[in-house]
Amino acid sequence: MNDGDRPVRVVLADDQPLLRRSLAMVIDNAAGLAVVGEAGDGVEALAVARATRPDVILMDVRMPRLDGLRATREIGADPALATSRILVLSMFELDEYVYEALHAGASGFLLKDTVPEQLIDAIWRTHRGESLFAPSILTRLVEHYVMTPRLHPRPPVGRLTGREVEVLTLVGRGLSNDEIAARLTISVKTVKTHISHLLAKAGARDRAQLVIAAFDAGLVRPRGHTGNIR
Secondary structure, eight states: OBTTTBOEEEEEEOSOHHHHHHHHHHHHTSTTEEEEEEESSHHHHHHHHHHHOOSEEEEOSSOSSSOHHHHHHHHHTOGGGTTOEEEEEESOOOHHHHHHHHHHTOSEEEETTOOHHHHHHHHHHHHTTOOEEOHHHHHHHHHHHHTSOOSSOOOOGGGSOHHHHHHHHHHHTTOOHHHHHHHHTOOHHHHHHHHHHHHHHHTOSSHHHHHHHHHHTTSSOOTTOOSOOO
16 A cells, blocks of 8 residues: 555546446456546546546547547646656557657556556556556567657766666666666665666656667667667
């Protein structure tokens, strides 16, 4: 549990009532999580989010009236919802959806064929401030960024400590804070401190941008890529 045993509050935004009901059953049966609202389109998602101020919003992409990407952007721009994190859940892994979701402020992107255990883990990781992507999406995401011309400077690896480089490398490989702590034999609190420093030094908005920074710096390479990452 968290915050004095208060459950993590979740809002479901999807235009399929049966899927919302199934997700609600999975989430409500998980210890420490509670569904506090549902929405059938982006307009309702905004209203429910503002009424409940959830910790995590599971956001579908294709919805009537207002799609999930535009709803994500509006939620991200609302100061009253600054602590609400969005996890996009879609049937499609179309590249443009992933990129638009990130630019709109989503913390992660999962496919709807995710098993319940992975979904619950994703909600917890999103709530803790960790970006979460389906493996196939993460691979395509970083390949898109490292194989296209940069419009931003390379991350300042030269200004990072040796330990920060290690942490950034593991973030780029998609490891969670717990996994990084175990790999480096340090505490999770120390991992969080290193990540805070990395965000500041790299000028990154969130962990997703740190993943991209790790690939951009050549610390991690896309599968099958043997050339120089630029």
